[in-house]
Amino acid sequence: MSSSPALFIEVEVDDSVARDRELAAQLAEVCPVDIYRAGPSGVEIVRENLDECVLCELCIRAAPAGTVRVVKLYDDGALLGA
């Protein structure tokens, strides 16, 4: 599995929810390409899967408004769903 840096997608999770284990589990469940993992300390980002993001917005909808941001690096840093 590639561990190279993501070229196209970055995900930012707000500190206010990053340690929320329940949210972590929800994000892990809704993401179809396993970008999120529920770790012992909350939300973990699986960096090698970032570029697999299919822009489905399910993570954005699962989290409190504005706390999960999906950044399109190839589009001048545009935010998904903005």
Added chain:
Amino acid sequence: MLKPGHGESRGIPDGNPGTATRAIPGGMLSKARAAGFPMQAGRGEPRDSAREPGLGALRYPPAPQMRFFEYESRAIVANAGIPVTQHGFVKSADDARRVAEQIAGPVVIKSQVLTGGRMKAGGVQFADTPEEAARHAEHVLDLEIGGHHPRGVLVDSRAAVKHEYYAGVVWDGIRKRPVMLFSDMGGIDIEEVAERHPEHVATAHFSTLRPFAEWQAKQLIASLGVSGSALNRLTPILARLARLFLDYDMTLAEINPLGELEDGSFVALDAHMDMENEARPRQRAILHELGVGDEETRQAREPTPFELAGEQVDAQDHRGVAGNVTEFDGDLGLVIGAGGGSLTLFDAVRAHGGRPANYCEIGGNPSVRKACGLAKLVLQKPGVDKVAVMMSIVSNTRVDIVARGVIKACVELGYDPAEKIAFFRIPGAWEEEGFKILARYGVDYADRSVSLHEAARRAVEKIQGSAGGDGAAPAERFRQTTAEIGDERDV
């Protein structure tokens, strides 16, 4: 019925209402082969001038077919009631001697390999005595041909032949029905006969739904001027060949040569059969009878390491397809696909003078990782200067996902995508996002307003204008692009 004429073989109406009579031009048989298609029969390797499988070109690739060894093809033919020469399949020199003793006459020792070029490689030897047969068998059993080690040898009676004919049935992928072929010039390559002596080849399509009638075979044979006893004896042979083709889901069934002996009887001197791979489950009975194991792939040649690596890329993820790779020796790597688009694009690249390094299929929305894996494989193939990424208009594959995959492959290998991707033409689902990605990396791309053929032309033009790229390190522009992105991420 078409009259024989220059450049045209004889065609017989298939009797189906609304179906036009159509002859198969001789050139068609060899064009696909000449085009370097990844054909199941022959795959472009040198072939013996005689007694080697032909007509595989009519079956458009890459549908996998299961090839039978000659000794198995003989058994299929014999089971269908077609006379064959006395023969035996053996795996040792001693057994070859024993069979030759039983035949009690001159024999031919033939290597049993699933590849062409036997004659040239010395895999076909003639013997007058059992001792000579044993010596030849020992040699042939150790002889590797085109990377294939023989499964055994066929010890075949050398019949006194008065005249050689050709009889074959092959699946016509364009007409979607079988076509019978008959020639009074057997023993040589049927493509060559069709090319040089089209008046000696007669063809007729027939239905896969209605029972095959003997008159269809008789009409075809008679169209070449065969009459009398020969016509009456040949008719059931061709009819049985047509029926076995249908019964066993063959894609190719040919007898070449079909020998007429001094006494006027006919025998199959050689036979070649290919079965549709998808039919294997329902043809278990005949396969079991022949001793063909489920694990035997029976492809025309062993896959190359490059092709095996392609299978691994495709197997790494259940999503979509990114594989079915076939190796060629050109400099333009291809990442192509979409419901026949890959074949069209392969053709188009060649039509514009390009030299494909590979054939492949991508589609069904593979993951970025899978698209990246395929692109990396192609990019790393020795001799590949650039890749062209092209599909017809896609609805079930995302443009942006494929774009990410191929660009990621370039970047991870240290190449500038703008330099390494000769042309990108995949219009369709999520193309706006895909085009943004391509634009960001300076990749030359086009939307659906550019045809597949024009896209292929541009890709070929790009690689021909690159003055023999050396696969060198990334260009400065690439560094600037990634640096810019990095800067933006920090903001």
